[in-house]
Amino acid sequence: xxxxxxxxxxxxxxxxxNGEINALENINLSVEEGxxxxxxxxxxxxxxxxxxxxxxxxxxxxxSVLINGKEVNGTSNEVGYMLQKDHLFDxxxxxxxxxxxxxxxxILNSRTKEKVLKLLDTYGLYEFKDKYPGQLSGGMRQRxxxxxxxxxxxxxxxxxxxxxxxxxxxxxxxxEDIYSIIKKENKxxxxxxxxxxxxxxxxxxxxxxxxxxxxxxxxxxIKLTCQKRTPLCSREAPEFxxxxxxxxxxxxxxx
Amino acid sequence: xxxxxxxxxxxxxxMLQDISPEHREFLRKVxxxxxxxxxxxxxxxxxxxxTWEVAGDLKLIDSFITSQPSRMVKTLINLYNEGTLFYHIxxxxxxxVIGFTIGTVFGVIISIILxxxxxxxxxxxxxxxxxxxxxKIALGPVFIVxxxxxxxxxxxxxLTVSLVVTILEVLNGFLSVDQEKIKLVKxxxxxxFQILTKVVLPASFPTMISSLKINVGLSWVGVIVGEFLxxxxxxxxxxxxxxxxxxxxxxxxxxxxxAVAAALMYQGVVYLEKLLVRDNSQK
Numbered sequence: 001x002x003x004x005x006x007x008x009x010x011x012x013x014x015x016x017x018n019g020e021i022n023a024l025e026n027i028n029l030s031v032e033e034g035x036x037x038x039x040x041x042x043x044x045x046x047x048x049x050x051x052x053x054x055x056x057x058x059x060x061x062x063x064s065v066l067i068n069g070k071e072v073n074g075t076s077n078e079v080g081y082m083l084q085k086d087h088l089f090d091x092x093x094x095x096x097x098x099x100x101x102x103x104x105x106x107i108l109n110s111r112t113k114e115k116v117l118k119l120l121d122t123y124g125l126y127e128f129k130d131k132y133p134g135q136l137s138g139g140m141r142q143r144x145x146x147x148x149x150x151x152x153x154x155x156x157x158x159x160x161x162x163x164x165x166x167x168x169x170x171x172x173x174x175x176e177d178i179y180s181i182i183k184k185e186n187k188x189x190x191x192x193x194x195x196x197x198x199x200x201x202x203x204x205x206x207x208x209x210x211x212x213x214x215x216x217x218x219x220x221x222i223k224l225t226c227q228k229r230t231p232l233c234s235r236e237a238p239e240f241x242x243x244x245x246x247x248x249x250x251x252x253x254x255x
Numbered sequence: 256x257x258x259x260x261x262x263x264x265x266x267x268x269x270m271l272q273d274i275s276p277e278h279r280e281f282l283r284k285v286x287x288x289x290x291x292x293x294x295x296x297x298x299x300x301x302x303x304x305x306t307w308e309v310a311g312d313l314k315l316i317d318s319f320i321t322s323q324p325s326r327m328v329k330t331l332i333n334l335y336n337e338g339t340l341f342y343h344i345x346x347x348x349x350x351x352v353i354g355f356t357i358g359t360v361f362g363v364i365i366s367i368i369l370x371x372x373x374x375x376x377x378x379x380x381x382x383x384x385x386x387x388x389x390x391k392i393a394l395g396p397v398f399i400v401x402x403x404x405x406x407x408x409x410x411x412x413x414l415t416v417s418l419v420v421t422i423l424e425v426l427n428g429f430l431s432v433d434q435e436k437i438k439l440v441k442x443x444x445x446x447x448f449q450i451l452t453k454v455v456l457p458a459s460f461p462t463m464i465s466s467l468k469i470n471v472g473l474s475w476v477g478v479i480v481g482e483f484l485x486x487x488x489x490x491x492x493x494x495x496x497x498x499x500x501x502x503x504x505x506x507x508x509x510x511x512x513x514a515v516a517a518a519l520m521y522q523g524v525v526y527l528e529k530l531l532v533r534d535n536s537q538k
Contacts, residue, residue: 057442091458104444104445
């Protein structure tokens with residue numbers, strides 16, 4: 001079957017006055033529909049760059065990015081991007097925040113509005129729709145940010161350290177929350193994180209990148225014995241520790 | 256609406272009942288302190304004017320040169336009876352309001368243009384810096400020659416004083432908008448105009464309002480100087496005229512009125528800010 005996301009021989013070079021930075025080199029990766037892939041790597045290895053390339057915000061220096069077999073050329077509705085912080089706008093209510101993407105892409109109509117209200121209802125934010133972001137908890141804000149991303153109905157979700165601004169307890173809960181929403185909406189997801197445990201707990205596959213220039217060091221198929229796969233349950237699986245140690249070794253962290 | 260108010264009242268009552276004696280004591284102390292501060296402030300004001308008045312009566316100071324509160328009040332009453340008091344106040348206030356409104360609006364428009372074209376912004380930067388450090392009042396005679404000795408010159412004076420500061424301030428606000436927020440709308444495919452209207456302008460709204468606050472003060476400077484130079488009416492005119500005919504009562508009275516008017520206008524803008532900028536940011 002065809003892959004929903006394909007990276008072919010991706011290379012990325014940044015130019016600055018101090019010279020050029022070789023951020024990514026020779027990246028080949030294919031993601032199946034409905035799959036959850038995590039990307040881990042040392043800081044500055046070009047993880048986030050990879051997401052920017054898939055979203056079409058950046059163009060690769062070498063190689064090509066294909067989505068559903070078509071080469072990416074600029075941003076599209078196929079891909080939804082979640083950033084590190086929720087970045088809900090203080091001057092908009094939750095509802096107004098959630099429809100931001102629809103406004104910008106010009107597909108705000110009664111049908112999409114209804115869909116957004118339904119999403120808010122399904123994920124317990126309906127009664128908060130007229131509140132401002134400052135009145136919501138961190139977890140609820142993150143959920144609102146996810147609904148904002150889902151509103152434009154992307155097939156693929158890119159999560160760029162999407163949980164790292166939260167405190168640890170909230171983060172575990174939000175992991176669980178977002179994971180179940182992604183699975184329920186049947187989306188393909190690519191998560192970039194520096195948190196090894198988080199990457200294993202959520203993903204079907206974990207991609208380990210090397211230091212700059214980032215290349216793929218290894219790809220782990222995550223197979224855990226869980227009754228029902230959820231991030232928290234994954235953390236309790238007996239194999240979890242084994243994956244953790246292996247990825248930790250591969251990351252080769254020296255202080 | 257009524258329901259909500261009623262609920263608020265109930266909440267308040269419930270809160271008062273829940274309050275512990277320690278907390279009540281704390282609140283009492285806070286209120287007491289506030290009252291003492293207000294009282295002291297008023298006391299200073301009253302003492303200042305009473306001392307001035309008494310010193311004049313006792314010939315400790317020459318009230319021909321320093322004037323005297325009672326003489327200032329008399330002057331104001333005379334002006335009022337002549338029917339010119341509110342005419343002069345009105346002219347000056349109007350010129351100031353027009354000056355800072357136009358200054359702010361133009362400042363914001365120019366800032367938007369400079370935000371849009373970073374090339375233009377870079378090119379124009381040194382000129383802005385020089386214009387910013389130039390005392391704009393030096394341009395007064397130029398405006399009089401170009402525009403004529405009338406209210407138009409005064410308004411241009413006022414707006415010139417505030418324009419450059421507004422541009423620098425607001426442009427800086429635009430440029431310091433969180434890049435991640437811009438990235439967010441870019442991921443939805445936003446074009447430059449959408450970035451401006453959906454993120455940059457609303458995010459910089461508080462900056463624009465605060466520059467309005469600065470502009471009020473600056474416009475007063477511009478207007479008064481303008482009136483010194485050209486006018487036939489307004490508080491600046493009264494001050495200059497009073498100085499020329501050695502009527503310090505008129506000068507002092509006008510300064511007093513000016514102080515009150517300027518303070519009121521500033522409070523007006525602060526109130527406007529409260530209305531327009533909702534504080535939803537809970538860090």
